[in-house]
Amino acid sequence: MTVATPVDRTLGFERSGADWRGFFSAMATPCEVRVETEDAEAARAVVLAVETEARRIEAKFSRYRSDSVIGQINAGAGVETVVDSETAHLLDFADHCHRISAGLFDVTSGVLRRVWRFDGSANVPDDAQIEAIRRLVGWHRVRWRAPRIRLPAGMEIDFGGLAKEYAVDRALAVARILIEAPVLVNFGGDLCVSGPRRNGSGWKVAIESVDKDRNVAGLLRLMGGAVATSGDARRYLLKDGKRFGHILDPRTCRPVEGAPRSVTVAAATCVEAGLTATLAILQGVESEVFLKREGVRAWCIR
Amino acid sequence: MQLKKNRSGVREQIAALSASLLAITGAMAAVSVPDVAYASPGDNPNDNFGPGVSYTQLDSALLVYQESGGRVQAIEPSATLTAHSSAGDSLSVEVIADAVSGATPNGAVPADQLQTFQTPIMISGGHATVTGASGGSTVISLPGVAAVRQYTTAANLLPVDKGFHDHRGAFTFNWSQPLGRISDIGFGGGYSREQDYQAISGNAHIAQTFNGGNTTASLSVNTELDSSFPYGGVPTPLTVMSGVWKKPGTRNKTQLGFVVGLTEVMSRRWLMQLNYSFDSQSGYQNDPYRILSVVDSVSGEPTSYLYESRPNRRQSQSLFWDNKFDFDPFVTDISLRYFKDDWGITSKTAELSERINLGRSFFVEPDVRWYQQSAANFYRYFLVGGDSLPTYASSDTRLGKFTSLDYGMKLGFVLSGRTEFDIRGMYYQQTGDGHPAAAIGQLRQQDLFAGTKAAFVFFEYTWNFH
Amino acid sequence: MTFKICSANAVRRLAICLALAALGGCSTVGPDPWEKDLMARKEMLVGAYGPQMAADDHVFFSKEASSGGRGFAGGGCGCN
Structure with a gap:
């Protein structure tokens, strides 16, 4: 049963089991909100608030929009840009992640897409192309002192590995202000729940298989916190029988070798889960060792 | 430059960092962590009030103060409204009223006669x-x-004036904001009025935070113009107390001070604050109602009473060192203060409080404070007839040598976020030398220390809203 | 396809190798920003209980010769 809805751009709002489920498309991904309640109006308000928050973050941090904060910072590369406090906190966060990870997490690595196009083709860039792009990658080249940022000319930043997870956490927080009922927020597989379901059980979360049949590879029950996945089998290059995964190491400007095809991590917040998954996959063959050593709840698919 | 030891795993750092990000951006409004396996060091419930969020805080409080022996009692309600903008500007406005009454020691020593x-x-x-x-x-x-x-x-009792009563009303405001590269700059002012006293004050401050937000250096200056217009006129110091109605008069006092402060986050669990204060006052410092006994040099019996006399100038300095330690659910606060002025007074203060969070919505906080001061060089229990009059003399216990101890207990009820109701009870007691070697005649039989024992209860309700 | 569950019970505080030794880099006194969670709590804020501290100072000011330290000296009242 799909109910016609006045909600702005919401694709659907329907009863799904014990939940009211709203879905929409934002941040180039399908988004879903589940609210375990009988109260359709309250659930609808939650969906609207979540969607509003998702669209706010998308509009603010999308690298594809010239009027976004990121668009403005990138357009202003070479000169100084003053940012608002929320952006400053995210940049601080990115800065610290860069340090914690010794450069593995790097918001400037997006320019590598110019030479690495993961379209399933054999278009692997040559060394010269990689050397040319190398000087445009590296957070250490960015002058960041809150609230002022200055990118060297030609460099770009994006919150690709952060904004969606941040949006999930923000959206859940917004939802929890509005309603006490159990809520699940799922933006393209990065999700967070407010707590257990009303009967005390966990939310069933399926981990998608990376094989062609796209079957469910695993099922977990989430009592609280968040789950995020890094890695995507749908994006790769294949040359001379060698498969180049789409995970790029910003230090080498090349794909990480031996990385799992996907890493799913459970953590207290979606930002934490997403970042941990990203760092894990960047460890390449050492991914599982890293996850185990750090005591992370994770599911790796190779 | 020193390489920091790697203190925790990457996972813990990521967890704490993520929690901090969401906390600071207000997203953790209700993130709970029901599964301990997920618990991160930063999983404290965020209250959604803080930097980058615009909100308003209302503090309403009531102080009820009572001294033992039917001495001073006071009741003091106050309300403060503070508006914070998301850009870090804040404006606070406070109103206070108080009503004070009861018996006040007039400065004379007890005697074995009426x-x-x-x-x-x-x-x-x-x-x-x-x-x-x-x-x-x-x-x-x-x-x-x-x-x-x-x-x-009556004989053998400490002389007190029971006719003492006063009302006070006060108003203060403070404005503060970041400005360009300056972390915080602001100013404020206040006006306080009693029946016989008025104070106008102004202050300004500037603070800079650096070292990754771990260090804040600040400079504050304040100035105050006080006017005293005693009931019955301004008495001439060291003249005999009398009931003569004098011409109404006003005496002023100006004050100028500054505080240089350094606040340092020493570690995840340790916050330290160090303040140096300098204060200079000039003008009328006397208590116009306070007297000293002049006693017979042999019998110690009072022969007359003189109005007190204090120097016009006073300069003081103090060093204050505060440490807060957070070992959740325990928060310990230890502070030390050293004070010295050019009246010859030095004092030491030590205060220790231990907050114990019992769950998320209730805490208890016992505290103890110890204070000791030396006497001003013009402090006299009494004056002796026949001796030449000193230029300055006061028998005000506040200027004498004593030790005080203060025990308190606070109960706090956290209703939600930073909305909180607190009740705090304190017992304060001064002890000093009631039998100084200089006591003469009948005074040897008297307790000459007029110190205070007081209990007070403080109610505070803090409400934060958007 | 292999599906592997990484243990949640792994020892957490092992020394970290990789390039993570660079953590912190050069640093002066104080915790890193991701360790500021406790400092954000109300009980750790300097001046969080302003009215109460002001009331204490007011009482002590009226009974003792010393004032100031935490803030300005003086009391704005004639209770001397």
């Missing part, structure tokens, strides 16, 4: 009036002669 004191009073009408109810005083008004108020103190 003592009688006369102070000025202005009454309308010319009939002799007896008002036993008026604070234990008698108003004597004879035709053709100005009225006086007279009160007595």
Whole structure:
């Protein structure tokens, strides 16, 4: 049963089991909100608030929009840009992640897409192309002192590995202000729940298989916190029988070798889960060792 | 430059960092962590009030103060409204009222005989009036002669004036904001008015945070202009106390001070604050109602009472060191203060409080404070007849040597976020030397220390809203 | 396809190798920003209980010769 809805751009709002489920498309991904309640109006308000928050973050941090904060910072590369406090906190966060990870997490690595196009083709860039792009990658080249940022000319930043997870956490927080009922927020597989379901059980979360049949590879029950996945089998290059995964190491400007095809991590917040998954996959063959050593709840698919 | 030891795993760092990000951006409004396996070091519930969020805080409070022995009692309600903008600007406005009454030591020493004191009073009408109810005083008004108020103190009791009562109203405001590269800059002002006293104050501050937000250096200056217009006129220092109604007069005092402060986050669990203060006052410092006994050099019996006399200038410095340690659910606060002024007073203060969070919505906080001061060089228990008069003399216990101890207990009820109701009870006791070696004659039999024992209760309700 | 569950019970505080030794880099006194969670709590804020501290100072000011330290000296009242 799909109910016609006045909600702005919401694709659907329907009863799904014990939940009211709203879905929409934002941040180039399908988004879903589940609210375990009988109260359709309250659930609808939650969906609207979540969607509003998702669209706010998308509009603010999308690298594809010239009027976004990121668009403005990138357009202003070479000169100084003053940012608002929320952006400053995210940049601080990115800065610290860069340090914690010794450069593995790097918001400037997006320019590598110019030479690495993961379209399933054999278009692997040559060394010269990689050397040319190398000087445009590296957070250490960015002058960041809150609230002022200055990118060297030609460099770009994006919150690709952060904004969606941040949006999930923000959206859940917004939802929890509005309603006490159990809520699940799922933006393209990065999700967070407010707590257990009303009967005390966990939310069933399926981990998608990376094989062609796209079957469910695993099922977990989430009592609280968040789950995020890094890695995507749908994006790769294949040359001379060698498969180049789409995970790029910003230090080498090349794909990480031996990385799992996907890493799913459970953590207290979606930002934490997403970042941990990203760092894990960047460890390449050492991914599982890293996850185990750090005591992370994770599911790796190779 | 020093390489920091790697203190925790990457996972813990990521967890704490993520929690901090969401906390600071207000997203953690209700993130709970039901599964301990997910618990991160930063999983404290965020209250959604803080930097980058615009909100308003209302503090309403009531202080009820009572000294033992029927001495001073006071009741002081106050309300503060503070508006914070998301850009970090804040404006706060506070109003305070208080009503004080009760018996106040007048500065005379006890004697083994009845003592009688006369102070000025202005009454309308010319009939002799007896008002036993008026604070234990008698108003004597004879035709053709100005009225006086007279009160007595029984033998072997500390002389107190029971006619003391006053009301005060005060208003303050403070504005503060980041400005360009300056972390915080602001100013404020205040006005306070009592029946016989007025204070106008102004202040300004500037603070800079650096070292990754771990260090804040600040400089604050303040100035105050106080005016005293004593009931019955301004008495001439070291003249005999009398009931003569003097010409109304006003005496001013100006004050100028500054505080240089350094706040340092020493570690995840340790916050330290170090303040140096300098204060300079110039003008009328006397308590216009306070007297000293002049006693016979052999018997120690009072022969007359003189108004006190203090220097016009006073400069003081203090060093204050505060440490807060967070070992959740325990929060320990230890502070030390050293104070010194050019009246010869030095003091040391040590305070320890231990907050214990019992769950998320209730805490208890016992605390103890120890304070010791030396006497001002012009402090006298009494003056001796026949001796030459000193230039300055005061018998105010506040300027004498004593030690005080203060025990308190606070109960806090966290209703939600930073909305909180607190009740705090304190017991304060001064101890000093009631039998100084200089005591003469009958004074050896008296307790000459007029220190205070007081209990007070403080109620505070803090409400934060958007 | 292999599906592997990484243990949640792994020892957490092992020394970290990789390039993570660079953590912190050069640093002066104080925790890193991701360790500021406790400092954000109300009980750790300097001046969070302002009215209460002001009331204490007011009482002590009226009974003792010393004032100031935490903030300005003086009391704005004639209770001397």
